Amino acid sequence: MARRRRFWNYPRPRKGPVQRWLPSWRIVVGTLLTGTALGAGLFVAAWSTTTIPKNLDEVNNQATTVYWSNGKPIGQFAEQKRELVELDDLPAYVGNAVVASEDDTFWTNNGIDVKGIARAALNNLQGGGRQGASTLTQQYVERYYLNTEDSYAGKAREAIIALKVAQTQPKEQVLESYLNTIYWGRNTYGIQAASQEFFGKDAKDLTPSEAAMLSGIIPSPNNWDPSVNLERAQERWERSINRMYEQGYITQDERAKAEFPKFKKKKEATNTWGGQKGYLLAQVRKELVRSESNPDGPLESEQELETRGLRITTTIDQKLQKTAVEVEKTLHEDGTYGKADKNVRMSLVSMDPQTGAVKALYGGPDYVKQSLNTATQDVVQAGSTFKPFTLMAALENDYTLEDTFDGNSPHVFPEIKGEDGQPWAPANFGLVDYGQVSLADATKDSVNTAYAELNVENGPEKTVDVAHRAGIRKSENYPIEAVPSNVLGTASVYPIDLARAYSTIAAGGYRTTPHIVAKVETLDGTTLYEGPQEQEKEFDADVTTAATYAMTKVVEEGSGRTAQELGRPVAGKTGTSQDNRSAWFAGFVPQLTTVVGLRQYETLDLEAGKISGQDQIDGFGEWEEITGSSWPARAWTDFMQVATEGMETEEFPEYVPPQPTYTPSPTPSETEEEKVTVPNLVGQDVAKATQELEKLGLVVRTQAQNSDQRKGQVLQMSGAGQEVPVGTTVTLVVSTGQPDQPEQVVVPNVVGQPRTTAEQMIYGDALNPAVREEFSDQPVGIVIGTEPGQGSSVDQGSTVTLIVSKGPENPVPTDPPSDDGGGDNGNDNGNGNGNGNGNDDDPLGVLGDN
Numbered sequence: 001m002a003r004r005r006r007f008w009n010y011p012r013p014r015k016g017p018v019q020r021w022l023p024s025w026r027i028v029v030g031t032l033l034t035g036t037a038l039g040a041g042l043f044v045a046a047w048s049t050t051t052i053p054k055n056l057d058e059v060n061n062q063a064t065t066v067y068w069s070n071g072k073p074i075g076q077f078a079e080q081k082r083e084l085v086e087l088d089d090l091p092a093y094v095g096n097a098v099v100a101s102e103d104d105t106f107w108t109n110n111g112i113d114v115k116g117i118a119r120a121a122l123n124n125l126q127g128g129g130r131q132g133a134s135t136l137t138q139q140y141v142e143r144y145y146l147n148t149e150d151s152y153a154g155k156a157r158e159a160i161i162a163l164k165v166a167q168t169q170p171k172e173q174v175l176e177s178y179l180n181t182i183y184w185g186r187n188t189y190g191i192q193a194a195s196q197e198f199f200g201k202d203a204k205d206l207t208p209s210e211a212a213m214l215s216g217i218i219p220s221p222n223n224w225d226p227s228v229n230l231e232r233a234q235e236r237w238e239r240s241i242n243r244m245y246e247q248g249y250i251t252q253d254e255r256a257k258a259e260f261p262k263f264k265k266k267k268e269a270t271n272t273w274g275g276q277k278g279y280l281l282a283q284v285r286k287e288l289v290r291s292e293s294n295p296d297g298p299l300e301s302e303q304e305l306e307t308r309g310l311r312i313t314t315t316i317d318q319k320l321q322k323t324a325v326e327v328e329k330t331l332h333e334d335g336t337y338g339k340a341d342k343n344v345r346m347s348l349v350s351m352d353p354q355t356g357a358v359k360a361l362y363g364g365p366d367y368v369k370q371s372l373n374t375a376t377q378d379v380v381q382a383g384s385t386f387k388p389f390t391l392m393a394a395l396e397n398d399y400t401l402e403d404t405f406d407g408n409s410p411h412v413f414p415e416i417k418g419e420d421g422q423p424w425a426p427a428n429f430g431l432v433d434y435g436q437v438s439l440a441d442a443t444k445d446s447v448n449t450a451y452a453e454l455n456v457e458n459g460p461e462k463t464v465d466v467a468h469r470a471g472i473r474k475s476e477n478y479p480i481e482a483v484p485s486n487v488l489g490t491a492s493v494y495p496i497d498l499a500r501a502y503s504t505i506a507a508g509g510y511r512t513t514p515h516i517v518a519k520v521e522t523l524d525g526t527t528l529y530e531g532p533q534e535q536e537k538e539f540d541a542d543v544t545t546a547a548t549y550a551m552t553k554v555v556e557e558g559s560g561r562t563a564q565e566l567g568r569p570v571a572g573k574t575g576t577s578q579d580n581r582s583a584w585f586a587g588f589v590p591q592l593t594t595v596v597g598l599r600q601y602e603t604l605d606l607e608a609g610k611i612s613g614q615d616q617i618d619g620f621g622e623w624e625e626i627t628g629s630s631w632p633a634r635a636w637t638d639f640m641q642v643a644t645e646g647m648e649t650e651e652f653p654e655y656v657p658p659q660p661t662y663t664p665s666p667t668p669s670e671t672e673e674e675k676v677t678v679p680n681l682v683g684q685d686v687a688k689a690t691q692e693l694e695k696l697g698l699v700v701r702t703q704a705q706n707s708d709q710r711k712g713q714v715l716q717m718s719g720a721g722q723e724v725p726v727g728t729t730v731t732l733v734v735s736t737g738q739p740d741q742p743e744q745v746v747v748p749n750v751v752g753q754p755r756t757t758a759e760q761m762i763y764g765d766a767l768n769p770a771v772r773e774e775f776s777d778q779p780v781g782i783v784i785g786t787e788p789g790q791g792s793s794v795d796q797g798s799t800v801t802l803i804v805s806k807g808p809e810n811p812v813p814t815d816p817p818s819d820d821g822g823g824d825n826g827n828d829n830g831n832g833n834g835n836g837n838g839n840d841d842d843p844l845g846v847l848g849d850n
Contacts, residue, residue, distance in 0.1 A: 062309025062523070063193065066284055068318040069359075069518065075277045077285070077306045082189040083196075083523065084309070087176035089204050093249050094191065095175045097211035098182075100243035101236075102218060103136035107171055112138060137174055139182075184214060185221030186266060198263050200766075208250050209261045212240040227266035230757060234260050265761050276325060278367020280316060280516065283376065287517045288312070288529070298520065298529040311521045315357035315531065323642045324348045324362040327596075327635045337631060338621020343604040346635065347375040347495040349514075350594040350643060353503035354701070354718050354731045355533045356512030359592070359643070361496075369606045375495045379478050380582040380599045380614065382489035383575030383628065384446045385498060386463070388505065388547050389470060390455050390487040391443060393462035395543045399439065399454070400658055401550055407434030407442060411449035413456060416484055424484065426452045429576070429627075443550040444558040446574065448488060455487040463487055469538040471500030471511055489575055498586055499595040505547055506571070506588040508653065508729060509539030533718060537725070541653065549655035555587070559629035562637050563587060568649045572636075574628030581614045585632040590650040590701065591731075592643055596636045598626065646736075650701065678730055680720040686712045686734045697726035711737030747800055749790040750783050755804050758783045766796040771804055778805040 063078035087095055099106045112135055134142070184194035191214070195203040199210055206214075216236030217224040226233035237260050245255040273281060289305055290297035299305050328346045330336035348362040363373030372378060394403075409428035416424040426448050428434070434447050442450035455463055461482040468474055472493055480491040496514055504511040513532040520529040551571035554560040559574040563585075572587025586595040602613025623630040676696045681689035690700045707715055716733040724730075745765050750758035755771065762769040776784050785803040788794060 062307065064305055064308060064310040064312060066281060066312045066314060068321075069313065069315055070318055071313070072318060074314065074316075075272050075281050077281070077302075080189045081187055081193050081197075082180065082309075083192040084180050084190065085192045085203055087172055087179065090179075090191070091204070091206065091211075093208050093244065094203060094206050094211045095179060096247070096249040097208070097215040097240060097244055098179065098218070099136065099175070100247050100249060101212075101215040101240045102139070104243065104247060106136045106175070109135060109137075110167075136178060139178065182218060183221060185217065185225050199261070200264055207261065208244065208254055209237070209241065209258045212244060212258070213237045213261055213263070216240040225266055226263050237261075265765070274368045275366055276321060276362070278371070279361065279363050279373050280314065280321075282367065282371075282373070283361065283516050284312060284314065287515060287531075288520065309523050310528070311523065312517060313519045313521075314516045315352075315359060315518045316361065316516055317359045320350060320360040320639075320643055321362070323639055324350070324360045325365075327639050328362060328365065330635070330638075331631070335621075337634060338623075340620045340631075341600055341618045343601045343615065344617060345374050345599060345601065345604075347378075347380075347597040347599075348594070348635075348639065349375050349496050349499035350592060350639070351499050351503055351514055352591070352731075353506035353512070353588060353593045354510075354535070354591075354729065356500070356503070356514050357518065357531065357533075358496075358514050358516045360594075360639075361516060370611065372611055374597075374599075377494075379492035379494055380597055381577035382491055382493045382498065383577040383582055383584055384448075384489055385502075385573050385575035385584050385586050385628075386467065386487055386489040386491070387443060387446065387451050388551060388573055389467040389472075389501070390451055390458070390463045391439060391550060392470075392505075392539060392543050392547050393466045394439070394454055394458045395546050396466070396539070397458055397462065399458070401440040401443075401546055401655075402438055402657060404436045404438050405442060405450035405453045407437035407445075407447045407450040409433055409449050411452060413452070413484070416456070424452075426485070426488065440550050440553060443573075444553040446554075446559060451487045452484060456484050460484050460486050466539075467491075467501065469511070470502075470504045472497045489577055495595055495597045498584070498597070499593055502586050502588055502595065503593040504538060505544050505551075506590065506593050507535065507544075508541045509537055509544045510535035510728075511538050512536075534722070535719070535724070535728075541727070542658075545653045545655050548652050551587070552652065559627075560585065560587065560633055562629070562633040563640070565637050566640055566644060568644065569652050570640075571652065574633060576627040580616050580626055583617060583626050583628045583630065583632050585628050585636040587636060587640075589640070589644060589647075590652060591647060592640070594636055594640055594643065596632045596639070598632050646706075674726045675723050676726055677723050678717075678719040678721065678728075680717070681732070682714050682717055682720070684714050686714055686732055689714050689717075689732055693730055698724070699727060699729040701729050701731045705733050705735065706738050707735040708739045709735040709737070711735060744793045745796050747786060747788055747790050747792045747794060750802065751785060751790065753783050755781050755783060755802065758802050762800050762802070767794070768797065768799045770799050770801045772801055773804050773806045775807065775809040776805040777808055780805055780807040 062083050063076045063081045065076050066074045068074055103109070179191040181190065183189055184191075184197070186194075186197045188194045188197045191203045194214055195201055195206055195210075198214065199206065213226070213233065213236075216239060217226075217233060223229060224232050224236055241250075241255065241258050244250045245252065250258075285302065285305060286294065288297055288299045289302055290300055299308075327348070331340045331344060331346060332342070345364065346362065348360060349358065350360040351358045361373075361375055363375035363377070364370040395401075407428070409431045410425040411427075412423050412425045414423045418424050428448050429446065434441070434445060434450065437445070437447055437450050439450075439454070441447070442454075459482075463486050464480045464482050467480055472480065472491075478492045480486055483490075500511070500514050503514075512535055515531040517529070517531045519527060519531070521527050548571045551573055552569060554574065555563045555570045555572055560570075560572045563570045563572055566589070568589060570587055570589055572585060575584035575586065576582070581599065583598045584596065586593075588594070598617060600615045600617040601611055602615045603610050605611075617626040619625055621631075674697075676698065678696075678698065679692065681692065693700050705715055707713075709715060713735045714732050715735050718731040719728065745767065747767070748761050748765055750761050753761065759769045759771075774784070778784050782805045783802050784805050787801040787803065794800070
């Protein structure tokens, strides 16, 4: 009987010493069949259980950009700097440049590259460097659905999803999503953000050469950035442009004309909230995001602000904001008028009294170092800037500017006791006696004793009421107490509130809401929100006209004489608090209100984050004592000289002293105030618009603005569509027909750079390079100078001559150099096999530009 064969028959009988231990063909074939069956089963199981997941939330996030009023960007709110575009809006060669560089079989493959996978697997098994085999579709899956996957299991899942995507999504959709998702260095995601960052233009305007450069640096965008490694970027560009031609995406003529493109140099890593930008961005966020202090904000959360891709235009005038910074520098950095103590801080607010639009807002030198905005977040004693509120309270109660009061110093009020139990005895600055003085003169000379008597007689609670109605907020922490001394500005106020209150006077009694957000739009141009421009009437015109007249005397004959340098009507009031702890000049022309405040902190240690207390302001420069008529009036005038350049000179309403007359009791029909609806006249000629408004009984005020629209065309107007009383002032912003002057840029330092690098740096600063060669002891091709010199301010688009070395005039003969330069160790397979976009020091952009 034959012996039954065992399953495990080793060593095999009747075989040689080696063969007896080798597996039989049955075992080999069985193993292969079993492995194949298991592999197929695993693949079927994986295929059936793997679905295309929901895309990652961040791939649809778009950066929100904030702009100056002139349309130039201030900064961004962004989790990722991205702006989505549609493939149909781009030239075909833009997407195909990426295809040519990253996956030349994209339009025909099924989502994966089997040969590439096999080649990468063999290389990895042989111990070679880790090599990827990702197609463009796999890269898209990784970034759009999965995030980075490095494990073999993760790569297998990625491949299955790529196959399913290729079966269910059009190639155009895949390419569009890829272009909007990929990281391009410089903290930018997507083709649109990259195009703006590298070339300062929209992706739809890219040239074939620019598209080739961007596609070439995808595998390592931070390292191959032309500002970091120009030679490598040029190599990658040449590779991409050649592939575009070879694969039929550009013509032979386009290839022949192609040159490495001019690009914007990479900016040094800085905190994007540094300097003034941080203060303005923080204020934008405060106005827009809904919160306990802003329950009516149009945006529900900060995440919506950072991811929705909005275009926010502010009211801030870039030139005036820069002017505010330059004015502040005269305190410390420049010391034009003498250097103040390091703890001294300026606040400046400038706003349109008709609309509430803030034109300049200065609350600190650098948001990163001092996040406290002294213009909007801190309070300081108001001083004599409160006297106009007491004056208006009296005018509403039938007092006149001709009424007189005791101006001698001090003035003792026996019935009013101070905190020490002694009679209140306010005194004038310098203890000057003015005798019996009219309210007009008491305002001009800021006579404390006369105003104290008025406040006691009329009632300090009326001063409180007028201050709040004018625009000083009601605050539990900083209340305005109804005490006689409130006329002297013992209450502490926010500078922006004081600007609002004085704007109410400038606008003839109509209060507006200060704001810096003019408009919020989606990327398709849909308007989501417009800043508040409503006017609320708080005071009769005869009250504000009389108050304004008294305040013009402060400038013409009193403590605000410095402001006469404007050469136009100005109304204002100086203010100095007790012990000179604060000093103010608050004033306006009919079209613009500006407030400048000064205070000195007791503690100001920015490194320790401490800023608190109020100290007496130390004298500096020509001023032994700092009052509102000293540096604040000087700073206000310097700022307003720039702000009023090109502004039409307007007169204040004429003040006519009241005459005693008999006024009969009004009949019921006389109590109704006649109102009209303001028509929208934007786009019309100013003459026709003025005529139409005057027919309605409205007062027209015009404001010139540089624009390339036809001269005399109405660009903007206040109150359009609103119902307002007859006699209301309507402001028309009218085109001058002249575009804005070109922006100034600084000539960069390129001395010591090779000519090619220097040319790119000049192009990157929006300048045009020219070259002149001269003999020198520097190597051939090195820049030895520029005309104009480095640091010079020139208009954008100006020509800068690079003086390039020709080498010594009589060179010393040398041995020919040896050719032992090193090569490039990179392994560039071009088929998306460099691990796509992740082979980089910063694949997720977390380092980025801070």
